[in-house]
Amino acid sequence: MINKLEMFIAVAKEGHFGRAAESLGITQPTLSTGIKQLEDMLGVQLIFRGSRYGGLTPEGARALVWARRLVADSRTFREEMRVSRHGLSGHLRLAVIPTALTWAAKLSARFSDRHPKVRFTIQSRNSVEILKMLENLEIDAGLSYLDNEPLGRVTTQPLYTERYMLVCHAENALALETQVSWADIAGERLCLLTPDMQNRRIINQCFMEADVTPDALVEANSTVVLAAHVEQGGWVTILPADMARFLASGKRLSIVPIVGGHVEHSVGLVAPHREPHTPVLDALLSEAAELAAS
CATH class of the missing domain: 1.10.10.10 (Winged helix-like DNA-binding domain superfamily/Winged helix DNA-binding domain)
Known part of the structure; x- marks a missing residue:
């Protein structure tokens, strides 16, 4: 049946x-x-x-x-x-918001070190798609925002707090600043994630609170595309700190903290709201809690 x-x-x-x-x-x-x-x-x-x-x-x-x-x-x-026969093994399917992919790698690497028989499939999806995929049993867990838009009935495990950085070319005048405000970015050539991404909605809200209307001349659903545009010169983008550092490493890019507005949001694992979870998913939730505390 x-x-x-x-x-x-x-x-x-x-x-x-x-x-x-x-x-x-x-x-x-x-x-x-x-x-x-x-x-x-x-x-x-x-x-x-x-x-x-x-x-x-x-x-x-x-x-x-x-x-x-x-x-x-x-x-x-x-x-x-x-598990009772062979120990912890199997296949974990994760869907992850684009800005959290570096943290997905940290989590899966730590988990794989402890449980080498578990395979991972990691997909990049927006927050709405992640919840739908959980409902349809297409994934075992997601990595998404926990405190900005309704999640429904899910189990959550906070992982980190997202803080935003301006990413610009090293020759951009803003690269010399120790910090910038949202208003300081007005007039820059923006490239941002597409409007279906919750990250973009958060950024739009921050700009509006600063009485700035963001005008992104380039939109993409990939943070790599955004960083590549910035590297070409003349463009700036806004990314969470960890992703900004990863993409700027080894390139002529500068990252500058953004101050003002509601610029901190909790990101973590979301899993189906049911008990018991599979042993593999339980272990993943525990690993996420340890990573968050480290």
């Missing part, structure tokens, strides 16, 4: 039978048969469909909540049994 529930979750996520079948690595007829068998087992129609997917029925919407819970519990059960 679990495999049929996974089929149902995939269809609900993709909103399309063909894409759902492809995501599961099965044929569309196999998927359709599995959904029909699940509906027969439960005695209700779960999905409106004619020639194509038509959405979930009211019963299907309620069943989706249970399906996610049952599939998650099944995975936890399998993990518990594997």
